[in-house]
Amino acid sequence: MSILDRYIAREFWKGLLAAMATFLVLYLGGDTVRQGVREDIPAAYAFQFTLYQMPEVLVLLLAPACLMGTLICLSGLARRNELTAMYASGISLGRISFVVMSLVFMLCCASFVITDRVVPPLAKERAHFYRTVIQKKPDLQTDIKQNKIWYRSRNLIYNLRTFDPRSNQITGISIYTFNDRFDLIQQIEAAKADYENGKWILGNGQLTLFDDETGYPMTSHFKTQAITLNESPEDFQEIEKEVETLRLKYLWRYIQRNQAAGIDTHNFETVFWSKISMALVPLIMSLLGIPFATAHHRHSSLARDISLCFFIVLIYWLLFSAGLSLGKSGRVPPFIAAWAPNLLFFAFGIFMVMRNRRA
Known part of the structure; x- marks a missing residue:
């Protein structure tokens, strides 16, 4: 890496880290207050619950931070006439942008790894903390292992093959009842x-x-049997939250198993593709920042960069949220729902870069 590349990279990192730190402080403060008020819990518990989301929050904030870092880096070079000096030396905007985009691509790869490897176990810990500390329900547990769903409530353990929240139907259910000594009865x-x-x-x-007296199990068969349980379909909704935090390969297996059972999987398919598409959002945001940072550099300012950053992120997030809603409801194919905003903004970014080059 040349001296110039290191200089550009340093300017980008300065903008990126400043933006990330600002966004993170605002989020942590706001979410801690929100959790404390909503759940009526001490600030320490609310802050601890928020910390469990830190990797997930970092991934979400990476896109606007990369956009902000690109805007600050390139617009700063432009305001100091350093871009003009680079152009005069035969260094193109593409060569300058390549340094920034390379760094962002590495961040995208790290983001994908964090989403797939770090976020799922922390999400499980967060759910456990919420049930045991905040809800005061230590007996409630949900887990998905070896393509099976396990749900514990007090002295009962449920093993479900699939659960369809739309029809409130469970397929392949086993219910184990234990006494106070945790003996199977x-x-x-x-x-x-x-x-x-x-x-x-x-x-x-x-x-x-x-x-216990005879030592032998007694088995009877039935075609239909009505039983009363403390758990309603709303209690099993926790399963959906657990599924959405699975690693990609386990989530895909869960989708395939539910499809084989004839259950609608649009919701989980949309989540699956959105996790992959989200990893590339920082790259697209940085691409969008290049033409905006260099087109009108004489009139550029930090306030303008910040306003532009929030505007672009807001428009993208509205489209992305709308796409996810349409995908989960089955109105749009999940793949299209998750990737359409990325493709649209990528095409717009390429158009703006080419237009800026011709200008």
Whole structure:
């Protein structure tokens, strides 16, 4: 890396880190207050809960920070007439931008790794902290392992193959009941379970009782069986939140299993593709920052750069959120819903760069 490349990189890092620090302080302060007021918990608990989201927040803030870093770097070079000197030396804007875009691409790769490897386990810890400390429900646990859903509530453990929140139907359910010594006393297995009139209607299953006196299990079969459980479909909604935080390969396996069971997976497919598309947003934001930072450098200022950054990010986020809503509802294919904003802004960025070059 030449001296000039290091200088450009240093200017970019200065803008990026300043923007990231500012965004992070604003988010942490605002979210801590919001959690404390909403959940009515001490500030220490609210701050700890917010810290669990730190890697996820860093990934979300990376795109506007990269845009801000690009704007500050290139507009600063332009205001100091350093861009003009570089042009006079035969160094093109493309060569200058290549340094910035290379750094942003490396950040995109790091962002993808964090999203897939760091965020999922922390999301599980955050959910556990929320249930045990904030909700005061330490007996509630949700986990997904080996393509199976496990849900614990007090002395019951549920094993579900799939759960469809739209029809309130469970396929492949096993319910294990334990006594206070955590000895298994009853096991229910059923092919499916439907929630009707406050009860779960089990179909095609068997009931096994474990008797300590005889030492032998007693099993009976049934075609339909109505049982009353403390858990309603709303309680199993936690499963969806757990699924959305899975690593990509496990999320894709979950999608395939639900598709095989005939369950609508538009929601999870949209989440899957959005996780991948989000990793490239910083690169697109930086591309958009190049023409805006160099087109009118004589009239450029830090206030203008900040305003422009917020405007671009706001428009993108509105389109991205609308796309996700359409994708999750099934009105638009999940892949298109997750990638359309990226493709649109990328095309607009290329157009602006080419237009600026001709000007």
